[in-house]
Amino acid sequence: MRPALFRRSSTPVDPGPSTTEAPDPTGEVDGRPSKNPAAKGRPTPSRREAEAAARARAKPARSRKELAAKERADRKARQDKVREAMKTGDETFMPKRDRGPVRRFTRDFVDSRFSFTELTLPVMVLSLVLQYSGNADLVAMGTLVLTTMLLLVVLDVLYLRFRLRREVRRRFPDEPFKGLTFYAVSRSLQIKPWRLPKPRVKIGARLGEDYR
Incomplete structure (x- = not known):
């Protein structure tokens, strides 16, 4: 009689899960999305993942x-x-020199008034044309026009400085005047449509008090 240890069991043995499963047509393996990029039904990347991918693509310059x-x-x-x-x-x-309520008011103050300074460039061109015409009368006229224009510009700049400082002192008593006259004069020298920042008011407009 053979020992019980060597007896053949009649109970069938479970071979376990097969290692050669057929591919799932849905592109999933064990309930998880397949890594195959062509698989169907994979989840759409979230916004955070898309932004992380964009940052990864924005690599620093290599050369x-x-x-x-x-x-x-x-x-x-x-x-x-x-x-x-x-x-x-x-x-x-805007550049730093154009920021702030004082500079904003200065621009509007210059743009709201007619200025002889604005005509400096056109008058200078006219004067040069007359002086190079070769005619003595036209040369004298060109010199007279240029001299008169320069005198008017000087008077206009002095008047502009006086009025601007008075208005700024009234509206902004704690603000300094450093560089303000130069800023106003340099703007008034430009023809109005060419000024930057662009003018916001028309000539003769009354300026409000809300510049703070």
């Missing part, structure tokens, strides 16, 4: 040429923002 190109693109983007701000009046991207 001097790429770095120079990136710096040029950044500089152009900043210049575009400044140019647009000068047209729209948005002080967020």
Whole structure:
């Protein structure tokens, strides 16, 4: 009689899960999305994942040429923002010298008045044309026109400085006057449609008190 240890069991043995499963047509393995990019039914990436992928693609420049190109693109983007701000009046991207209520009031004060200083460039061109005409009478006329214009500009600048300081002192008693006269005169020298930031008021307009 054979020992019980060596007896053959009549109970069938479970071979366990098969290691050669057929591919799931849904693109899932064990309930998880397949790593195959062509698989169907994979979850759509979230916004956070998409932004992380975009940041990963924005790698730093690997060469001097790429770095120079990136710096040029950044500089152009900043210049575009400044140019647009000068047209729209948005002080967020304006140069520092154009920001603040005092500079805003100064621009409106200059733009709201007629100024002989604005005519300096056209009159100078006319005077040069007359002086180079070769005619003695026209040369004398050109000299007279230029001299008269310069005298009017000096008087206009003095009057502008007096009135501007008085208004700024009344509206902004705690603000300094440093650089304000030069800022106003340099703006008044420009022809009004060419001024930047763009004028907001017309000639003769009454300025409000809400500049704070």
